[in-house]
Amino acid sequence: MKRVLVTGAAGFLGSHLCERFLKENYHVIGMDNLITGDLKNIEHLFPLKEFEFFHHDVSKFVHIPGTLDYILHFASPASPIDYLKIPIQTLKVGSLGTHNLLGLAKAKDATMLIASTSEVYGDPLVHPQNEDYWGNVNPIGPRGVYDEAKRFQEAITMAYHRFHGVQTRIARIFNTYGPRMRLNDGRVLPAFIGQALRGEDLTVFGDGSQTRSFCFVDDLIEGIYRLLLSNYVEPVNIGNPQEITIKEFAEEIIKLTGTSQKIIYQPLPQDDPKQRQPDISRAKKILGWEPKITRTEGLKITYEYFKSLPPQELNKKEHRQFH
Ligand code: UDP
Numbered sequence: 001m002k003r004v005l006v007t008g009a010a011g012f013l014g015s016h017l018c019e020r021f022l023k024e025n026y027h028v029i030g031m032d033n034l035i036t037g038d039l040k041n042i043e044h045l046f047p048l049k050e051f052e053f054f055h056h057d058v059s060k061f062v063h064i065p066g067t068l069d070y071i072l073h074f075a076s077p078a079s080p081i082d083y084l085k086i087p088i089q090t091l092k093v094g095s096l097g098t099h100n101l102l103g104l105a106k107a108k109d110a111t112m113l114i115a116s117t118s119e120v121y122g123d124p125l126v127h128p129q130n131e132d133y134w135g136n137v138n139p140i141g142p143r144g145v146y147d148e149a150k151r152f153q154e155a156i157t158m159a160y161h162r163f164h165g166v167q168t169r170i171a172r173i174f175n176t177y178g179p180r181m182r183l184n185d186g187r188v189l190p191a192f193i194g195q196a197l198r199g200e201d202l203t204v205f206g207d208g209s210q211t212r213s214f215c216f217v218d219d220l221i222e223g224i225y226r227l228l229l230s231n232y233v234e235p236v237n238i239g240n241p242q243e244i245t246i247k248e249f250a251e252e253i254i255k256l257t258g259t260s261q262k263i264i265y266q267p268l269p270q271d272d273p274k275q276r277q278p279d280i281s282r283a284k285k286i287l288g289w290e291p292k293i294t295r296t297e298g299l300k301i302t303y304e305y306f307k308s309l310p311p312q313e314l315n316k317k318e319h320r321q322f323h
Contacts, residue, residue: 001050003027003068005110007058007101008075010037012180013115013173016221017072018042022050024225029064033057035089036077041180058097059089068108070228073101074115076150080143080269081186087145094149095156102160102168111167113228114157116235118174119147123273128243130279131172131235141271154235161233169227174239174278178217178298179305183313189214192250193306196257197314206268208247211275215240216298219291226287239278240291256299 004021008014009030014037021028022045030042030053045051056062058075075097077083077090098114105112121129122137137147160166177189184194195202215238223238244252250263283289 001025001027002070003029003066004070004072005029005031005064005068005104006072006074007031007097008037008073008115009053010034010039010041011074011078012041012178012182013176013217013220014074015041015180016178016217017074017224018045018051020221020225022048026050028052029054031056031058031062032075035086036082036182036185038182058100059092060100062100062104064104064108068104068110071101071105071110071112072115072224072228073098073112076115077146078117079182079185079187083146084142090145091149094146094153098153098156102156102166105166105168106160106164111169111228112157113169113171113224114153116154116170116172117146117150118172118237118239118276118278119143120151120154120172121276122147123271124275127275128241128277128279129237131237131282138271142269143271168233169230170233170235171224171227172235172237172278173220174215174237174276175212176215176217176220176239178302181302183306183309184316188212188246188249189253189302190306192253193257193303194314196253196259196261197306199259199261201261201264202250202253203266204247204250204263205266205272206246207265208250208263209245210268210272211243211245211277212249213240213243213277214249214295214298215291216293216295216301219293223283223287223289226289227283230287232286236283236286237278237280238283238289239280240295241278241280242295243275243277244295252295252299256303
């Protein structure tokens with residue numbers, strides 16, 4: 001039985017990855033420091049004998065007993081609101097954490113996949129973004145802590161591959177949504193659905209003409225799975241190329257939820273990318289992968305998930321202890 005380590009296991013993507021690898025008959029070791037992750041996302045896995053969990057911060061030395069075949073590094077705050085609240089941890093998990101895990105991959109002769117991001121393209125001047133574009137990032141802006149950590153992460157991953165011969169994979173993940181997103185993490189989809197469910201107006205930042213392209217989580221996990229098992233070392237965009245303006249997106253959520261609330265406009269956050277759409281030609285060619293789930297289908301599933309949460313979750317403000 002192959003053994004895989006998933007960091008950020010209690011998070012949105014990490015929890016879905018754990019499930020997928022358990023389904024594929026792997027022994028799964030989950031790791032999370034629970035700063036932004038939540039054990040609720042994986043508590044249903046605890047009874048399984050092929051699942052184990054370590055409460056650990058990967059910015060510190062990582063020890064795993066026994067063999068390891070694969071490492072998927074998905075630990076990181078991933079919403080602009082989180083970067084503002086925990087900038088140092090964001091930098092550390094992408095840099096020190098990645099360094100520790102690459103050392104582990106080298107010691108165990110494991111293949112390591114890193115969760116990189118469309119944020120490496122910054123506020124892109126090339127549209128749609130292909131993997132050969134080097135990006136337009138403000139290193140000292142509010143997003144710099146995430147963007148530069150992720151750019152460093154790619155650099156050190158390639159260095160370990162070239163210098164130490166570690167088998168590595170780089171997934172550049174675009175906006176993704178689905179069940180287990182944190183309701184109050186500030187990201188646009190949980191923000192809009194949460195507002196609709198609470199009977200509040202939907203807050204569009206700026207004039208809403210900025211674009212994003214949203215990928216349903218099941219499609220994303222399939223892309224990551226295929227990339228890990230490929231032998232392709234260069235970065236691969238994984239995302240859904242269906243692009244939409246944030247204003248249109250708010251209108252879709254109003255229609256989906258049937259809320260009688262309206263759109264209100266608030267100031268655009270600093271360095272908010274004006275447009276974002278993945279060019280997925282590489283993923284199509286190398287992995288034979290493309291998204292299958294339409295936004296209509298994916299949003300319906302996600303809305304059902306948020307509706308099924310206990311009402312106290314909906315009104316809960318985030319009281320996380322950040323240190
Ligand atoms: N946004 C918005 N209203 C909200 C939250 C976000 O209009 O309540 C906008 C945000 O300014 C950005 C887009 O939605 O243009 C996506 O934001 P998100 O934080 O989800 O992620 P990003 O793609 O910017 O990393």
